[in-house]
Amino acid sequence: MPEVDLAIIGAGPAGMAAAAAAAGGGARVLILDEQPRAGGQIYRNLGAGDDARAYLGPDYFAGRALIAALDGAGIRAEFGATVWRVEPGGRVVWSQGGKSHMATARHVLLAGGAQERPTPFPGWTLPGVMPAGAAQILMKTSGLLPRDAVLAGCGPLLYLIAAQLIEAGAPPRALVETQTPAAMLGAMRHLPGAFAAFPMLFKGVRLIARIVAAGVARHTGASGFNASPTGDGGIVFSFRTGRRAHQLQTPLLLTHQGVVPSTHISRAAGVAHEWNAAQQAFQPKTDDWGATDVNGIHVAGDGAGIGGAEAAQAAGRLAAFDILYRLGRWSADARNQRAAADRAALRRAWAIRPFLDCAYAPAPEILAPEGDTIVCRCEEITAAQIRQSYAEGAIGPRQVKTATRAGMGHCQGRMCDLTTRGILASCGAAPAAPRARSPIKPVTLGELAALAAHQETSS
Amino acid sequence: MGAGISEITIIGGGVVGLSVALGLVRAGHRVTVLDGSDSDLRASQGNFGLVWLQGKGADFAPYCELTRKAVAAWPGFARDLADLAGIDLALDQSGGFEFFTDPAELANFAAALDRQQAHLGNRFSHEVIGGDDLRRSYPMIGPDVVGATFCALDGHVNPLRLLRALRCAVVALGGRVLADAQVTGIVPGPDGGFDLALRGGGTRGAERIVLCAGLGSPALAAQLGFITRVRPQRGELLITEKLAHRLPFLSSTIRQVDEGGVQIGGTKADAGPDDSETLEVMAGLARHAVQVLPALADVRVVRAWGALRVMSPDGYPVYARSSRHPGASLVTCHSGVTLAPLHASILAEWIDGASNAPELEAFDENRFALSDAA
């Protein structure tokens, strides 16, 4: 079993920056990612040869340097590698090409990034409804442009994607935003603190101006989302603004309510988690360096709390510096000195979060849906069933799961954990983060069994 | 006896506590079940769901007989619960196998079944089937299987729906089930009755209590003068993605749940309070599954978990009424699913004092006192 100083799970901005920094300090690094190449979701498919897609904008192409740095000495990168178990003690198990592999690392950095917040509403499981981020992935990986799409929800990503689509000559039919003018006003009090992030804010304002100039219909303060199928496979999207009911027809409804940390891996590794009320998501408890309460495990990037790509890079480097210190390669002084620039970058990047979290808070009807809205897509469990289980005495995530089967399918709760939490909270409970266990992605019995055969022959 | 005091308070809202509660509420008592927190160990949420006789009590005739009686009572019990709670338990008692890849282990187990046969006579029968005969009937069974034992009385049930159905049935009959009511201490009153301390600082009075708190019971049992100290025994389980195909048989280690997933389990480890899933055991379970059924090799495991069995010192149930504190009883076992119909009937009557139930006497905890003295 190979031994390394540092195993990094996830080759997005945090993981790539950490790999380069740790290898630069002399550590032997193994970086694993389940996608075919480095970049994470933000720089997905960047460097795959097709850079004609200028409509994706300069921020996308800014990832090139990080990806190139992975070729440096001391870094072994494995792609198509789905990590399904991380043990305290540093043993990492991943599936690659139908076979499971193991490595033991003195330190593990979890840099699994984020996923889109599940956006349950009636009809969200229909073909023709997708997360906006999924459409962006299709633009990045396959040059696929949504046809007459409606963008619905809230958050800066919605503006970015709308602007990218306009730039690409495939403007969306409409932009339907759930955030209210009141929320935007409330968020204004965070603006003085966001001054350090002025360039970022300015980018946002420019995006909105671009969308307005392109003549895309824009609705704000929307609620009562509902999607139903048309006879020809299209989507009828209904919603309200104030007392006014709207209906839009589209082949593709793209929804977004922000992104949330991917925490299955950190929860399954036994790391303590806490509720971030501003971001309405669970996140691992970490110190200033990304260290967790489990010895030998750090978390950095969006997986530790949503901060965006620039914050993730800085946090990845800070974690790498701390790991170099813990490996005995650097003194505390060297670590602290090297950290100064990244600490400043992190402060700049974080400065805008209170404003964004407040202005683009997810819609209450999405956080805690009711009635027949599907909550668990895998097991097809509705909000009413979750609420019924609470009424029967299931007061926390584990009891809800065992009573209803919500979270028992292939996705292991990734698409319903937060909604279950939201429903329980709306009922008055204060649920803790649900426990996660390995395998954190499904793995075949044959692949698992091969590990047993291996153990026998090697002992 | 103040107003508002339930006549009988059950400490523990798992399958055992709720089964006893169902029996007592049916007998007309006012019953309150105190259930703990979401993060409690809860063996009832991690078990395998067997309704199983094969191999049970080969070396302890009373357990053999008790289990046989429980298995026989299951069809009626499942119908009752379905009527009361409107929840189908997916009971299937069409027989179960125990598969072996080691001839010596098969011989040992077959000998145990012969002893069980001696206890039960014509109320039990089993078969020992060679590997090739097995494959003639079930061609999908793998070549590593050297043989199997079979008992036509064995079966399984959906254990999570059983838990939910019991809870709903107790409530439907007028019982109360209180969530997040973890009992942290019990003080027997000088003139009978008990004061219960609850986590978070609350207290409540109880006229009579039944301690069914699983692995949460040792400290409380001691406060009541019971000598039984249960210990955890870890079992690990895997469950796969759902299959449209129905597996044609059930075994004590591989069973297809009614929703379609294949559950694999049956391991035992003394790991204290650690309910982690371990790589070595997961791999071993998977290897067993593909040895028995090679076609499962490309089926994905979607969840794995460890769960802690509630084991008494000799592994058999404990049914004890306190002589020092009349009105306090202790019920603990690790076969709460199989024994549920009896817990909801003869055990409840015995706790109630309505019957003597000689078949339960062998399960008093005085057997531990005797063995300590010996």
Next chain:
Amino acid sequence: MKIASRFLTRPDTTGTVRLTVDGAPFTARAGDTVAAALLAVSGDAFRQTGKGAPRAAYCMMGVCFDCLIEVDGQPNSQGCMTQVRDGMVLRRQHGLRRLSGDEDRA
């Protein structure tokens, strides 16, 4: 492929990878995932759930498992995590997956 793609036809599509879905041939771009290749040519569902509800690829990043499809005989493969290969045989699933060796009777 009854429903038109929900995406614009790619101008630079030089479909060099040939594959079939439910026996019907189509082409994809090298580097596409199975999910992207299907979305590019059709707006149809990828599968029906155990309860018969239609589902198509959703998150495109390996999280939601809605893009499950049979790839070269392996049921429940994640379409968004599988790269297309020449000669690949895709089958849409109707209900729960089958067991290997158990021919789909649907």
